[in-house]
Amino acid sequence: MNATAPAINPCWQMRRLVHRLAEGSLAGILLKYTTYHVKHCTRCRQAVEILRATLARLKRLKEKAPELPEDRWASIEAAWMEHEQTDPPE
Amino acid sequence: MESILTLAWNEPKREPSLAEKRQRFGEIARQHQSTLLRVARGYAKGNDALAQDLVQDALVNGYKSYLDNGFQDGTNAKAWLVRILTNLFLNDYRRRKKWDANQDIEEGADIPASTSYEPDHAILEQILDGPIEAALNRLPDHQRMCVTLVDIEGLDYADAATILDCPVGTIRSRLARARTALYEDLVEYGRAKGVVQ
Numbered sequence: 001m002n003a004t005a006p007a008i009n010p011c012w013q014m015r016r017l018v019h020r021l022a023e024g025s026l027a028g029i030l031l032k033y034t035t036y037h038v039k040h041c042t043r044c045r046q047a048v049e050i051l052r053a054t055l056a057r058l059k060r061l062k063e064k065a066p067e068l069p070e071d072r073w074a075s076i077e078a079a080w081m082e083h084e085q086t087d088p089p090e
Numbered sequence: 091m092e093s094i095l096t097l098a099w100n101e102p103k104r105e106p107s108l109a110e111k112r113q114r115f116g117e118i119a120r121q122h123q124s125t126l127l128r129v130a131r132g133y134a135k136g137n138d139a140l141a142q143d144l145v146q147d148a149l150v151n152g153y154k155s156y157l158d159n160g161f162q163d164g165t166n167a168k169a170w171l172v173r174i175l176t177n178l179f180l181n182d183y184r185r186r187k188k189w190d191a192n193q194d195i196e197e198g199a200d201i202p203a204s205t206s207y208e209p210d211h212a213i214l215e216q217i218l219d220g221p222i223e224a225a226l227n228r229l230p231d232h233q234r235m236c237v238t239l240v241d242i243e244g245l246d247y248a249d250a251a252t253i254l255d256c257p258v259g260t261i262r263s264r265l266a267r268a269r270t271a272l273y274e275d276l277v278e279y280g281r282a283k284g285v286v287q
Binding site: 007008015016051054055056057058059060061062064065066069072073075076077079080081083084089 | 243270
């Protein structure tokens with residue numbers, strides 16, 4: 001990273017909290033405390049922004065909905081039936 | 091005189107036939123196939139054929155467990171199947187080192203060149219899936235698996251900890267390291283492509 005690139009480098013005591021704030025998993029007093037700190041701390045605010053962007057980008061990978069080809073399903077169902085024959089449940 | 095409700099109540103519950111059980115498990119498997127394939131692809135570093143092998147083996151093992159009452163309808167089928175798949179990966183596939191290879195994910199030529207400065211984190215929006223997946227593949231296995239389960243698939247920390255058989259705190263620290271490494275890797279990539287100053 002060069003000098004111009006922001007980094008994920010929050011205050012040491014905020015490390016876990018900035019991740020949880022970015023995930024949206026904080027609530028109650030922890031949410032208030034972290035939000036207040038981040039509002040007044042450039043390093044932590046930058047870290048939260050970067051983490052939110054990174055998490056949002058990763059979530060987009062879930063938009064793909066791959067499916068197994070039908071020949072795979074045929075093999076799987078054949079294996080299921082073979083198992084029923086060779087080792088039937090009691 | 092007994093009511094219909096009482097008769098239904100007293101009727102012994104019929105055990106489903108094997109064909110009915112197979113059909114029910116098939117429905118569960120097809121419902122979660124996309125999740126399983128994405129997770130397997132993440133574990134297999136983008137190798138589709140190996141990912142399909144892994145999912146196929148997981149569904150065969152899953153059916154055996156299903157018949158042995160290893161899964162109850164109404165519980166978290168996705169987490170249960172992902173756990174079976176993960177155990178297969180950890181115990182079998184990785185041991186056989188089938189997962190090297192195949193860095194055929196294309197990198198490059200997919201970020202529009204920019205001459206103006208943008209905050210580095212905004213660059214992430216412009217990077218296509220290929221380079222993101224390549225950066226994921228460069229993570230250590232245990233970090234990549236955490237990111238795949240929690241940050242991509244949206245499993246909660248407790249499920250991920252159960253699946254990976256480690257404490258929740260370990261999941262948290264692996265995720266923190268992985269996210270930092272991913273971001274830095276992608277900024278480097280963006281800089282190499284001339285979109286990060």
